[in-house]
Amino acid sequence: MSSVFSLSLDQELIMTNGVNGGLGGLLAERSSGAPRRRFKRYTTGTYIGLIACAIQGSPDKMLTFKQIMKKLEPFVFGDKRGIENNIRVCLSSNRCFEKVPFDPNYPNPKKNFWKVNENGITPKMFRRHFKYLINIFPGLSIPTQAVDECKDNSHAPEPLACKVAESKSVGKFTGPFSIDSLLKSDREVKRMRSTSLEERVHYGDAQRGTAKRKNVYEYEAVECYNPVSVVGRELASAKIPLLSSGPQHGHSLPPHITYNHHVLFSSPLMYRPTRYVSW
């Protein structure tokens, strides 16, 4: 079975800063012996988002490091080794990426698939690394029907489903994990939840490894109170329609909208068909 994961060099997925453009900018060449390069933060994309998209665009939702590099190859210019290093750092230091043994019977620490661990995606990470998907997914911002029945929202984990029901918003979903909320300031979101959420399970570090991380995610963990993907829950509770049959702005949702958080990454429609990369 083959799958086509399309990436467009000139659209929102790829970082644009008007200078270098695309990964050619983010992944700029480093001249040997030169002082540490000043990097330009790109507004709409990061390594994490890109890697996640590459992985989720694969048929099995997991790739080896080599396969990841292969997927991103068209966007890699210049110092390939440095870029590989950066991607490795990203993979091994972020909890949103998870290793899967190449062969479970013979686990090998150096031979793994990498997959996206949605449990490791916090709202903050979502905003930072995936928010550009909002522009690609009209369904994430369209008015939605009120989600007023917990029992019918069987695809969504209970805690959020009930929270959504509490909000009873007609027209637009405004729950704590609504896209709007996700795009609001963390402070606002935390204030919204502070009165209703009691015990939260600490997630540990969203990133692994470095010393400077050790106290970083203390408060961020507050946003993850259930071992279920925050992103997935958000989409579930908002009953995001599949893009292929999604409603237009101002239209009501079709009756049989099912929760499929994989749409976040898997739909080929998330990319404009400007340039395709197949694998």
Add this chain to the structure above:
DNA sequence: AATTGTTTAAGAACCC
């Protein structure tokens, strides 16, 4: 030797 993964650290951009 090459590849893969982990860890540390510094600097810069981002966010509150």
Add this chain to the structure above:
DNA sequence: GGGTTCTTAAACAATT
């Protein structure tokens, strides 16, 4: 402005 987050570089270990 200060804390946080991301990018980059580099060293190192383990494995192929």
